Amino acid sequence: MVSVKEDNKVILPALKSIGYIIIALMLVSTLWELIALTTVKPYVPRVESILSKLYIELSQGRLLEDLMITMRRVLLSILLALISGVVLGLISARVSLGYKILRPVILATYPIPHVTLIPILLWILGVEYSKIGVISLIVFYPIAISTMEWSLRTPRDYEYLIETMGGSFYHKLRYVIIPSIIPGLLTGLRIATSTAYAVVFIAESFVLTGGVGAYIEESWHRLDYAGVYAGVILLSATGIATYTIIWLIENAYRRRIE
Amino acid sequence: MRLEVRDLTFGYDSNVIFNGFSVEFKGSRLNVILGPNGVGKSTLLKLIAGIIRPHSGSILFNGESILKGSIAYIPQDNELLPWLTVYGNVELPLRIAGVNGDVRRMRVLKALEATDTLHLSSRYPKKLSGGERKRVAIARALASNTPILLLDEPTANIDPAGREIIWGILREVSRERLVITATHDISEALIIADMIYIMSGRPASIVEVLSGGEEAWSQSRRIIKLYYRH
Structure with a gap:
């Protein structure tokens, strides 16, 4: 009975949010259609032509393949950023030398506009890995900083408990350190992934080697207006879906412990 | 069961909390360390639990060093x-x-x-x-x-009915274990303790050891005086 109530507390707000998103999409579409009908400009195509372009490109064209390439890049980058962000975030928070040296370095280099490093990363990592490199770099910071801050605010009492139980560092890591940083980590990841989809567009349109970003860029050069919007919608939808999934997991976890 | 704390020295920077502190607790009874806040009760429990290391001195259980995992420690919060x-x-x-x-x-x-x-x-x-x-x-x-159970302020911020239940459980548990609780609550010590260790400081010391029950109740005035001497 309790678990059903708890589930409802997670599912109902999620359904509500999805409802709001649908309403917002309908409003935007209606407004867009009105603008398209009144302005009659080629760069404001009708909703119908954008959606049919999206459907055709996904079912028969190259857009699905491009989406797979983009997703592979984004997910690989997030994985790399997650591993490096958690490891370096924990070292910065929990190792004395890490706190003194690594923490200020991470915090000081966070505001650097990392997108500007794409040309340099191209020289160092080559065409494909420079894209993954720049996304990883941008996603790394919110994850590392969240890990650092949440690890610092976890009460030491929890680790004392493990120590008195005869637990090793592995037990502290498994039962205290990792579970305690999960809410912060998910918040960082949620923020980071939305940025990741923006950065993947920049990276993919810088040197065109496939991906939704490259598709948008190519469509733009061909004056394929509906194609540009189809690409933008697909990238946005993927970003929103990823954000929502992480938000739901984060919410469910937080409800249990906070 | 016997737990001995011998010549313990500990402090943070220039703040000396223990300087040659010694005390002995026996098993199969409920030992209560009574003292005002800030006197070093929690620090003593942490030292016994091995969470923090003393600068010098020794803590022995039945004459030997305490083995890892042989103490259950329950902090005041975040338990x-x-x-x-x-x-x-x-x-x-x-x-x-x-x-x-x-x-x-x-x-x-x-x-x-x-x-x-x-x-x-x-x-x-x-x-x-x-x-x-x-x-x-x-x-x-x-x-x-x-074999050893340490509890820091076991009934702080708990309603009277809840306290009663915990006291009953602690009495039961203390029959087969060495139980040490730390409290600033004089009435709690008088109600549950088999032995009361009145702690004062700083540096901290045990100023009096009394049997609980009738003896403690009859000396409650003295206990209050010793408690506030700090």
Whole structure:
């Protein structure tokens, strides 16, 4: 009975949010259609032509393949950023030398506009890995900083408990350190992934080697207006879906412990 | 069962908390360290639990160094891990000790029953009252079957009914273990203690050791005077 109530507390707000998103999409579409009908400009195509372009490109064209390439890049980058962000975030928070040296370095280099490093990363990592490199770099910071801050605010009492139980560092890591940083980590990841989809567009349109970003860029050069919007919608939808999934997991976890 | 603290020295920077501090606790009775806040009671429990190391001195259990995992320590706050259920919390020391699944389950259920928390086993700590959390922490100590149980302010911020239940459980538990609780609450010490250690400081010292029960009640005026001497 309790678990059903708890589930409802997670599912109902999620359904509500999805409802709001649908309403917002309908409003935007209606407004867009009105603008398209009144302005009659080629760069404001009708909703119908954008959606049919999206459907055709996904079912028969190259857009699905491009989406797979983009997703592979984004997910690989997030994985790399997650591993490096958690490891370096924990070292910065929990190792004395890490706190003194690594923490200020991470915090000081966070505001650097990392997108500007794409040309340099191209020289160092080559065409494909420079894209993954720049996304990883941008996603790394919110994850590392969240890990650092949440690890610092976890009460030491929890680790004392493990120590008195005869637990090793592995037990502290498994039962205290990792579970305690999960809410912060998910918040960082949620923020980071939305940025990741923006950065993947920049990276993919810088040197065109496939991906939704490259598709948008190519469509733009061909004056394929509906194609540009189809690409933008697909990238946005993927970003929103990823954000929502992480938000739901984060919410469910937080409800249990906070 | 005997726990000896010998010539303990400890402090933070220039703040000396213990300077040649010695005390002895015996098992199968409820030992209560009584003293005002800030006198060093919690620090003493942490030193005994091995959470912090003394600058010098020794802490011995039955004449030998205390082995890892032979103490159950229950802090005043944060006594349960919030991301584990009640069952998961009670099971934790057994998992760490590598106790087999069936045996583990049996011991966890027995401990939950003993503290009347079996019905809470699937809940997370945030859904428990202060008294329930403390009972679950005691269940964890029972499941791990450690000979020494240390509790820091076991009934702080708990309602009278909850305190009564915890006192009953502690009396029961102290029959077979060496139990040491630290409290600033004079009435609690008078009600539950078999032995009262009045602590004063700083540097901290045990100014008086009294038997609990009738003797303690008859000397309650003296206890109050010693308590406030700090």
